[in-house]
Amino acid sequence: xxxxxxxxxxxxxxxxxxxxxxxxxxxxxxxxxxxxxxxxxxxxxxxxxxxxxxxxxxxxxxxxxxxxxxxxxxxxxxxxxxxxxxxxxxxxxxxxxxxxxxxxxxxxxxxxxxxx
Amino acid sequence: xxxxxxxxxxxxxxxxxxxxxxxxxxxxxxxxxxxxxxxxxxxxxxxxxxxxxxxxxxxxxxxxxxxxxxxxxxxxxxxxxxxxxxxxxxxxxxxxxxxxxxxxxxxxxxxxxxxxxxxxxxxxxxxxxxxxxxxxxxxxxxxxxxxxxxxxxxxxxxxxxxxxxxxxxxxxxxxxxxxxxxxxxxxxxxxxxxxxxxxxxxxxxxxxxxxxxxxxxxxxxxxxxxxxxxxxxxxxxxxxxxxxxxxxxxxxxxxxxxxxxxxxxxxxxxxxxxxxxxxxxxxxxxxxxxxxxxxxxxxxxxxxxxxxxxxxxxxxxxxxxxxxxxxxxxxxxxxxxxxxxxxxxxxxxxxxxxxxxxxxxxxxxxxxxxxxxxxxxxxxxxxxxxxxxxxxxxxxxxxxxxxxxxxxxxxxxxxxxxxxxxxxxxxxxxxxxxxxxxxxxxxxxxxxxxxxxxxxxxxxxxxxxxxxxxxxxxxxxxxxxxxxxx
Numbered sequence: 001x002x003x004x005x006x007x008x009x010x011x012x013x014x015x016x017x018x019x020x021x022x023x024x025x026x027x028x029x030x031x032x033x034x035x036x037x038x039x040x041x042x043x044x045x046x047x048x049x050x051x052x053x054x055x056x057x058x059x060x061x062x063x064x065x066x067x068x069x070x071x072x073x074x075x076x077x078x079x080x081x082x083x084x085x086x087x088x089x090x091x092x093x094x095x096x097x098x099x100x101x102x103x104x105x106x107x108x109x110x111x112x113x114x115x116x
Numbered sequence: 117x118x119x120x121x122x123x124x125x126x127x128x129x130x131x132x133x134x135x136x137x138x139x140x141x142x143x144x145x146x147x148x149x150x151x152x153x154x155x156x157x158x159x160x161x162x163x164x165x166x167x168x169x170x171x172x173x174x175x176x177x178x179x180x181x182x183x184x185x186x187x188x189x190x191x192x193x194x195x196x197x198x199x200x201x202x203x204x205x206x207x208x209x210x211x212x213x214x215x216x217x218x219x220x221x222x223x224x225x226x227x228x229x230x231x232x233x234x235x236x237x238x239x240x241x242x243x244x245x246x247x248x249x250x251x252x253x254x255x256x257x258x259x260x261x262x263x264x265x266x267x268x269x270x271x272x273x274x275x276x277x278x279x280x281x282x283x284x285x286x287x288x289x290x291x292x293x294x295x296x297x298x299x300x301x302x303x304x305x306x307x308x309x310x311x312x313x314x315x316x317x318x319x320x321x322x323x324x325x326x327x328x329x330x331x332x333x334x335x336x337x338x339x340x341x342x343x344x345x346x347x348x349x350x351x352x353x354x355x356x357x358x359x360x361x362x363x364x365x366x367x368x369x370x371x372x373x374x375x376x377x378x379x380x381x382x383x384x385x386x387x388x389x390x391x392x393x394x395x396x397x398x399x400x401x402x403x404x405x406x407x408x409x410x411x412x413x414x415x416x417x418x419x420x421x422x423x424x425x426x427x428x429x430x431x432x433x434x435x436x437x438x439x440x441x442x443x444x445x446x447x448x449x450x451x452x453x454x455x456x457x458x459x460x461x462x463x464x465x466x467x468x469x470x471x472x473x474x475x476x477x478x479x480x481x482x483x484x485x486x487x488x489x490x491x492x493x494x495x496x497x498x499x500x501x502x503x504x505x506x507x508x509x510x511x512x513x514x515x516x517x518x519x520x521x522x523x524x525x526x527x528x529x530x531x532x533x534x535x536x537x538x539x540x541x542x543x544x545x546x547x548x549x550x551x552x553x554x555x556x557x558x559x560x561x562x563x564x565x566x567x568x569x570x571x572x573x574x575x576x577x578x579x580x581x582x583x584x585x586x587x588x589x590x591x592x593x594x595x596x597x598x599x600x601x602x
Contacts, residue, residue, distance in 0.1 A: 025431060040175075047185045049467035055191075083506055083528045085193050092429075092530070093187070099428045103438065104175055104421030111435035 010053065011042045013060035016067060018042070018094050022113075024077070025095065026102065029113025033106065041097045059090040127336070127344035129316070131157030134334060134348040136321045136363065139206020140580050141567030141587045142354030143300035143308065144247075148591035149352075150311035152599070157346065158305075158313055159336070161320045161355075162203035167297060172210075172397045173417035181210050188358075190457055190472035190533075196381055197532040198470075200356055204317055205300035207356065208580065211534065212399045213283040213297050214414075215253045216577035217244050218585055230543030230572040233553040243585045250307075251284030251298040256401060262393035263415050263445040264400035270496030271413075276406035281578070283401060319344070324351060324367035330561045331367070350594075352555075354567040354587070357536035358459055361550070361569060362468035364540070364557065365461035371558050372550040377457030377472060378538035378574040382448040383486045383505070383529050384416060386426040386434075387498040392442040394418050400445075404492065409452045409576030411485045413492060416446040426504050429530060433510060434502045447493065449485030450533075452576045453478045459539050479526045486529075487521045505529035535579050540569040542586075555590040566590050 018041040022034050029037070045056055066072035066079075080091040102109055108116030132155035135142050142158060150156045162181065170177040178186035183202040190196045201207035218240055227235040247253075260268065260280060271278035285295040296302070309315060318339030324331040331351050336344040353360045361374030400415025416422070420441045427434040437444065457472030474482075490501045490511050501511035506528040509519045540550035542565075546558050555570055557563045566587045568579055575582050 044185050044187055048187045049184050050465045051191075051462070051467060051469045052184075052187075052189060083525070085527065089189075089195055095428055095431075096425055096530075097187070099424040099431075100421035101175060102421070103424035103441070104419060107420035107441065108439070111431070111438050 006043065007046045007053070010046055010057055010060070013057060013064055014042050014045045014094070017060060017063050018098060020067065020073070020076070021080075021091060021094050022098055026113030029102065029109070030115060033102070033113075033115075036105075037098050037101050040101045041094055044097050045093075055086075056090060056093070059087060062087070063090065127338060127342055128346070129157060129344065130347040131155050131314070132349050133157070134159065134346055134351045135354055136334075136351065137206060137354035137356065137359070137567065138204050138305060138315065139201060139300060139354065139356060139567065140208050140583045142352070143205065143208075143304035144584050144587045145352050145354060145566045145591045146308035146313045147304040147311065148588055149595060150308045150313035152595035154595070154598075156308065156313035157348070158308065158315045159319045159321060159346070160204050160315065160317045162201070162317065163339075164204040164301065164317050165209065167209070167299070167301065173419055173422065175421065177210065188470075190377070190379070190470040192457075192472045192474070194527050194529065194531050196379065196472050197530070198379065198536060199534055200358055200536070204315065205305065208299040209297075209301060211580065212578070213285055213299075214281040214401065214403070214578045215248070215251070215284050215581050216281065217241070218582040219575060219577060222573075222575050226543070226572045230541055230549055231545045231553075232543045232572075235553070239589060240585050243588045244581060247581065247584045247588070250303055252286045253282045253284050254287065255280050255282050257287050257289050260401060261395050261398065262391070263395055263418065264402045266387070266389070266393070266445065266493070266496045267400055267402035267404055267413065267415060267447070270492035271404045271406065273495040274492060276404055276492070278402055278404040278406070280401050281403050321346075321363060322366065324363070324369075324563065326367055326369065326560075329559055331563050350562045350564070352564045352566050354565070357539045357568045358468060358470060360565050360567055361459045361539040362461045364550075364563070364565070365459075365468070369557060369560060369563065372541065372546065372548055374459035374461075374468070374539050376538050376541060376548070377459055377470070377536065378571075379453060379457065379472060379533040380450045380535045380574055380576075381453050381474065381478065381482060381531050381533050382450040383482050383531055384426055384446055384448045385486060385490060385493070385504055386423055386444050386446050386502040387493040388437060388440055388444045388500045388502075389498055390443070394420075394423070394442045394445055396420065407488070411452075411481060411488070412450050413485075413489050414448055414450065416448050418444070418446045422446060427502055429504050429506045429528070430502065430508045437500065437502065447489055449482065449489045451478060451481045451485060452574055474526060482526055482529070482531070483521065483524045486524060487517055490517055490520060535574060537568040537571040537575075537579055538573055540565045541572040542570040543572060554593045564590070564594065
């Protein structure tokens with residue numbers, strides 16, 4: 001169906017952010033696995049309903065801007081740790097998708113991403 | 117599929133009765149009407165997925181059988197995650213399979229408050245009997261699973277009312293773990309097809325073309341992108357509480373449509389026990405209803421990915437326990453909400469915008485519900501309880517519950533829901549009802565809704581039994597009225 005199409009622009013927004021979240025949370029997750037998780041997160045983000053996709057794009061662009069700004073990662077991490085309405089939903093979505101994938105695919109992974 | 121190509125790239129179909137959606141409402145409607153001799157065409161947006169070909173509650177199942185891969189959300193503060201089935205059989209293919217009869221007090225309240233004509237309790241219960249037989253509604257033959265027994269044990273210890281909820285499941289009495297779900301693809305859909313109904317999957321209904329309150333054609337998009345039209349005499353919209361009002365709105369049908377979404381919001385926790393208990397591909401069958409209908413407790417799917425999800429809000433302190441996932445199971449506290457939501461179709465957007473607002477009472481109830489659920493877990497022998505909200509403390513003993521209670525706020529929690537209803541409430545009161553007492557959309561001549569959208573409020577119990585009973589009642593009324601017209 002049309003809604004199952006990938007959105008390359010969204011991939012470019014979601015991908016680097018998912019990389020950052022996974023690198024922070026699961027630093028010992030092997031690179032190949034991390035790439036697989038990021039690909040999954042991008043695919044799911046492309047499939048969300050159109051209005052949600054719009055929101056993900058807008059908030060994702062905000063975070064992408066932070067990631068390239070000086071000290072932006074520090075600010076991004078601070079925002080991610082606070083229950084800020086709307087802004088906090090995006091990292092939560094990325095994290096939820098990533099964790100669900102990691103532990104379904106490799107259930108005995110340790111908390112830092114180390115393979116069992 | 118009775119489809120004929122008209123112009124290149126366009127597919128045309130026709131039927132006496134078009135049924136949009138094949139879940140608990142659509143499948144039963146199709147079975148009743150096909151059995152009564154109507155020429156029925158069922159159109160389903162998702163694909164037919166054979167039971168057993170995907171692991172229940174897995175990401176693959178979400179990819180193939182859930183709308184948007186299971187990532188759907190009602191916007192609000194906080195936003196509430198929800199799921200919808202998008203496959204042949206709809207939500208019945210992916211839900212817990214727990215069955216509850218429509219509660220008498222709820223039926224009585226609906227009839228009075230929404231002016232539903234002829235809502236005869238005896239008739240509804242008689243239909244419920246038929247449904248229970250058709251779906252082999254039964255309890256587990258033998259002891260419950262370990263995660264289910266946690267609910268029983270904890271509630272018994274606290275003196276709280278609890279029971280095993282029957283499921284529509286055919287159990288193997290030699291191996292109760294090998295039950296087979298009696299979802300719509302196993303029951304009412306084959307029955308409808310055997311009676312002559314046609315089922316087309318991978319076909320989305322974009323809109324109904326209306327004129328003078330009458331719908332005559334539907335415009336469609338097939339999975340391969342081709343457009344099409346379906347002509348019909350009558351249409352039953354059975355796409356569920358989100359998609360049904362969205363289709364009516366896209367078709368510019370006015371009235372009380374999509375304005376009163378009701379849900380059962382839930383908050384979760386994970387609990388770790390000394391022995392292994394996790395059952396990745398099934399859910400507990402016990403529910404605790406000591407505080408019902410305001411509040412009830414049950415068990416969730418707990419495959420390791422979902423355990424990680426339950427721990428993720430407080431990963432820094434809870435994440436270490438993921439290695440123990442075989443000793444962990446996930447549980448929920450569900451409330452009967454006084455909040456309301458909306459479904460709005462917006463021109464140019466393929467999907468509707470869904471919003472939901474919790475009331476102050478809802479927020480307080482979710483907090484007290486999670487605390488009581490944690491208490492129940494401790495009573496059942498949990499050595500650690502991990503509430504799913506940001507900043508949650510680890511709960512190891514009763515003395516920790518006060519800290520948990522004070523740290524909780526709904527804004528920090530992962531709130532979700534599965535029971536969506538009430539977006540086209542049924543009844544004669546047009547100030548709050550979108551459809552009449554038998555599902556015909558007010559102001560239309562031949563457009564019916566027959567799914568969870570019709571339930572005037574959230575019923576406070578798993579709603580599938582209520583949806584099926586009312587759908588069959590309405591379809592029968594339609595058939596007898598049409599037959600008497602000749």
